[in-house]
Amino acid sequence: xxxxxxxxxxxxxxxxxxxxxxxxxxxxxxxxxxxxxxxxxxxxxxxxxxxxxxxxxxxxxxxxxxxxxxxxxxxxxxxxxxxxxxxxxxxxxxxxxxxxxxxxxxxxxxxxxxxxxxxxxxxxxxxxxxxxxxxxxxxxxxxxxxxxxxxxxxxxxxxxxxxxxxxxxxxxxxxxxxxxxxxxxxxxxxxxxxxxxxxxxxxxxxxxxxxxxxxxxxxxxxxxxxxxxxxxxxxxxxxxxxxxxxxxxxxxxxx
Amino acid sequence: xxxxxxxxxxxxxxxxxxxxxxxxxxxxxxxxxxxxxxxxxxxxxxxxxxxxxxxxxxxxxxxxxxxxxxxxxxxxxxxxxxxxxxxxxxxxxxxxxxxxxxxxxxxxxxxxxxxxxxxxxxxxxxxxxxxxxxxxxxxxxxxxxxxxxxxxxxxxxxxxxxxxxxxxxxxxxxxxxxxxxxxxxxxxxxxxxxxxxxxxxxxxxxxxxxxxxxxxxxxxxxxxxxxxxxxxxxxxxxxxxxxxxxxxxxxxxx
Ligand SMILES: Nc1ncnc2c1ncn2[C@@H]1O[C@H](COP(=O)(O)OP(=O)(O)OP(=O)(O)O)[C@@H](O)[C@H]1O
Ligand SMILES: [Mg+2]
Numbered sequence: 001x002x003x004x005x006x007x008x009x010x011x012x013x014x015x016x017x018x019x020x021x022x023x024x025x026x027x028x029x030x031x032x033x034x035x036x037x038x039x040x041x042x043x044x045x046x047x048x049x050x051x052x053x054x055x056x057x058x059x060x061x062x063x064x065x066x067x068x069x070x071x072x073x074x075x076x077x078x079x080x081x082x083x084x085x086x087x088x089x090x091x092x093x094x095x096x097x098x099x100x101x102x103x104x105x106x107x108x109x110x111x112x113x114x115x116x117x118x119x120x121x122x123x124x125x126x127x128x129x130x131x132x133x134x135x136x137x138x139x140x141x142x143x144x145x146x147x148x149x150x151x152x153x154x155x156x157x158x159x160x161x162x163x164x165x166x167x168x169x170x171x172x173x174x175x176x177x178x179x180x181x182x183x184x185x186x187x188x189x190x191x192x193x194x195x196x197x198x199x200x201x202x203x204x205x206x207x208x209x210x211x212x213x214x215x216x217x218x219x220x221x222x223x224x225x226x227x228x229x230x231x232x233x234x235x236x237x238x239x240x241x242x243x244x245x246x247x248x249x250x251x252x253x254x255x
Numbered sequence: 256x257x258x259x260x261x262x263x264x265x266x267x268x269x270x271x272x273x274x275x276x277x278x279x280x281x282x283x284x285x286x287x288x289x290x291x292x293x294x295x296x297x298x299x300x301x302x303x304x305x306x307x308x309x310x311x312x313x314x315x316x317x318x319x320x321x322x323x324x325x326x327x328x329x330x331x332x333x334x335x336x337x338x339x340x341x342x343x344x345x346x347x348x349x350x351x352x353x354x355x356x357x358x359x360x361x362x363x364x365x366x367x368x369x370x371x372x373x374x375x376x377x378x379x380x381x382x383x384x385x386x387x388x389x390x391x392x393x394x395x396x397x398x399x400x401x402x403x404x405x406x407x408x409x410x411x412x413x414x415x416x417x418x419x420x421x422x423x424x425x426x427x428x429x430x431x432x433x434x435x436x437x438x439x440x441x442x443x444x445x446x447x448x449x450x451x452x453x454x455x456x457x458x459x460x461x462x463x464x465x466x467x468x469x470x471x472x473x474x475x476x477x478x479x480x481x482x483x484x485x486x487x488x489x490x491x492x493x494x495x496x497x498x499x500x501x502x503x504x505x506x507x508x509x
Binding site: 058060087092105134 | 408409411412413414415416417418423427428431432434506507508509
């Protein structure tokens with residue numbers, strides 16, 4: 001953590017958050033503070049509660065206990081947060097551009113500005129040519145990229161991403177990982193990024209939060225949070241990269 | 256073995272089937288197999304239609320029926336869709352009206368005729384009212400189940416992108432997502448409207464139904480058939496036009 005981020009106000013703070021459904025708790029005791037430009041990756045086995053945690057952090061799901069705070073957006077043409085869902089979840093009745101404009105509706109933007117703000121992230125994910133297409137004419141991976149553009153369009157202070165690249169082919173995936181690294185340099189946005197790909201987590205994040213199952217019938221919890229202390233460029237070639245990946249794998253294997 | 260037919264072949268068989276049926280009908284009458292007092296000769300129908308057109312009777316009764324029909328369908332559809340969507344979106348309203356709906360639903364539209372006459376008198380409003388009842392229920396159930404079965408994931412997306420207010424959710428998620436179901440309800444209602452239009456006019460309100468009653472009391476079966484075909488043609492026209500609009504509105508579907 002740098003000195004500036006210590007003095008800045010957090011864009012997300014979660015205190016002792018527990019979540020679950022119908023009285024049963026699936027995940028307990030989560031603490032998380034995020035400052036601008038920070039990137040946290042959340043890893044853990046399937047079904048451990050990663051997507052549920054993300055929905056609770058975003059305020060889409062009320063936690064059973066604890067509290068989550070996300071301060072409001074700074075300017076009236078942006079939003080406090082946005083989300084890339086695990087499935088693309090585009091509105092099939094809107095064209096691609098209409099889908100990306102969804103979050104921009106209700107912000108103080110003219111029609112022309114809204115259009116520009118939608119086309120920009122579409123170009124970033126390589127789909128500006130597809131702006132006037134219907135979603136059902138796109139491949140699954142293309143739809144997922146539209147979902148990413150939709151989340152970027154509102155220029156959020158916190159960007160929640162739920163396994164955004166898992167449906168993509170290896171080449172597109174690499175390209176978008178690189179784009180995300182670039183994006184971090186250009187924006188103030190903090191990112192919470194769920195993945196089951198540990199290399200991806202270590203490649204992109206400042207911190208990797210590992211969720212693990214508790215002892216018998218106990219809810220899952222954060223078993224460890226690791227700092228990733230490597231420069232963002234060419235991390236794969238960094239001598240600490242492989243050992244750190246190995247370490248996270250071991251931690252997950254033990255839970 | 257499955258018989259695979261091209262479109263042209265299917266059309267050909269359909270035309271042949273229809274001509275065959277008419278021919279069989281015509282010949283059985285001419286040969287005396289069927290008594291002429293029961294059904295008219297198919298070949299006499301065009302001439303009778305021509306006479307009805309010349310008299311202006313055809314236009315009068317069709318215009319009159321169309322006006323009951325459009326008022327009834329418009330009223331029934333609007334209310335049915337509004338109540339159906341509200342019930343699906345507002346749990347309290349849904350619970351409050353559930354038993355009432357269950358009580359009223361099984362009552363056939365024609366059972367409302369006594370009340371229609373008491374409330375409106377023997378006039379066009381009474382016919383429109385009766386027509387609207389059947390149309391209402393069809394649209395009500397179609398809209399309710401269309402909105403009720405929307406993937407809750409869409410609502411979550413709307414909330415995630417700042418569209419959580421009721422009106423925004425209604426116009427940006429509920430209505431477009433339920434549009435296919437709502438539109439097929441509307442289309443079924445357009446058909447249902449014609450079913451009741453004749454019955455609603457039988458008790459003396461001017462229109463196609465009344466003309467048919469008149470004709471049947473004179474045993475003018477040819478006139479009855481002219482109006483049966485008129486109804487079929489009007490229904491087909493409305494249904495076709497609606498389908499064009501429907502396809503246009505749902506062009507986002509795969
Ligand atoms: N709406 C719900 N009602 C009840 N239980 C749910 C609901 N959503 C999720 N769960 C349960 O909560 C647990 C965590 O689900 P979640 O989707 O958060 O897992 P995940 O870690 O994201 O898994 P994956 O990696 O497969 O996406 C699962 O056991 C799941 O069955
Ligand atoms: Mg998940």
